[in-house]
Amino acid sequence: MRICFIGDSFVNGTGDPTYLGWTGRICAAACGGQRQDITHYNLGVRGETSADIETRWFSEISCRLPHYGDGRIVFSFGVNDTYLENGKTRVALEKSIENLRYILKSAKELFPVLMVGPPPVNDAARTIRIANLSEHFSQVCSELNVPYLDICTPLQKSEFWPRELTENDGSHPRAAGYTELAKIVHNWDGWKAWFKNINRSDKKTVTLFRAVGKKEMELIKESDFMAFPPRLPFQPMFYPVLYKAYAIKIARDWNTKDAASGYFGYVTQFQVVAEFLKKYSVQTVGSSIHKEYWIPAEDLAEFNRNIIGKIEIFAEYQP
Secondary structure, three states, X not given: OEEEEEEOHHHHOOOOOOOOHHHHHHHHHHHOOOOOOOEEEEEEOOOOOHHHHHHHHHHHHHOOOOOOOOEEEEEEOOHHHHOEEOOEEOOOHHHHHHHHHHXXXXXXXXXXXXXXXXXXXXXXXXXXXXXXXXXXXXXXXXXXXXXXXXXXXXXXXXXXXXXXXXHOOOOOOOHHHHHHHHHHHHOOHHHHHHHOOOOOOOOOEEEEEEEEOHHHHHHHHHOOOOOOOOOOOOOOEEOOEOOHHHHHHHHHHHHHHOHHHOOOEEEEEEEEEHHHHOOOOEEEOOOOOOEEEOEEHHHHHXXXXXXXXXXXXXXXXXX
């Protein structure tokens, strides 16, 4: 899973001496000490408003979330919109709402999206504006069916947040404040739902690899990266391999020259229950790295049920 966190200085984690902020903390907590392949992109930029984020968000995710991967986006911004300049907010309320609506409508067509609201600061008048903006953001998210988390309300009641701001720069907390914010997000149903389908198991597993073409990758994506598609009538066997180098060679040297593969080669990596694989012998079809399992087509459904976690993309090749 690749997650882009896009927003302002609070996403960046400004003020945190551990440089984790709340985004690093919730990703670490989501792993729960177990192996989960989460790639975490912190794309927080200090001082940015909703207008700035509306301009850059797409280019940011385009180079980080490939179309075939399990990409996710978390947005969080708004505090800088409420800053007063010459008696006016940097971004008018109506424009902030318009920016958010445009961003979310576009983003949710590409990947699952979450929105975390703006936090309070140590300026009572500004915090009122932030809370008002948060209410409007919540309404937009409800209309678009995007999960929204109000953090302004609980952080105003927090024991740590105001003190952390006071002892720092009046706007940003230090480690304890980001830890508190991280707990709020970590316990949010919207965030937790992303990890419900990631199977965790104490069973011993074997890491396997498989090179696939463009069509097979599309079908894997349709399964939410949980299963390989059924074999075609002329494909009596399913061939997962034991070595990454072997899978790379197939994807790079064969698939990219094969019309049936769409001239694309993807290397997938996945975990399979070791006990299940005991019924099959490892076949060597060339040198010492050319080792693979021969899984009969009729056993593939059971093979898929013994995959622990999701099928991951390791590499992509094209001519």
